[in-house]
Amino acid sequence: MESKKFGVPIIAMPMHLDEPFNARLVEGFGDGLEVMRNESGDLEREEIAKAIKAVVVEEGGECVRNKVKEVGVGIGNKGDEDVDEVEDAIVKLCGL
Known part of the structure; x- marks a missing residue:
């Protein structure tokens, strides 16, 4: 999420558990690319490069770079709204 928040494309190199699924999601949403493995399942430096x-x-x-920048702006705007809501709730709780 941090890379998306700051508009940085993801280069996904999944290792195990949920990472392969997440890498496919990232690529599917257009926020980055998954590094392809060789026939034996190993990562090769050429594929990473x-x-x-x-x-x-x-x-x-360019479409990946633009997409992740848009997502970052959206996350930033939503994050500010969430902080404002929390601030309002705290002010109300304090009776100010």
């Missing part, structure tokens, strides 16, 4: 280059440098990565 390829994913980074695709997101950071290549023209096709």
Whole structure:
């Protein structure tokens, strides 16, 4: 969530448990890319570099960069609203 909040694309390298599912979600939502593994299931430096280059440098990565920036703005705005709501609730509780 932190990378999304700050508008930073995700390069997902899932290891175990829920991470493969989360990596597919990130890619599906357009917030980043998942690094592909080789036939034996290992990560290779070439594939990691390829994913980074695709997101950071290549023209096709522009949609990922723009998408995650939009998400970051939305999270920032929503976060401010949540803080304001908490502040209002505290003020009411204190009777101010």
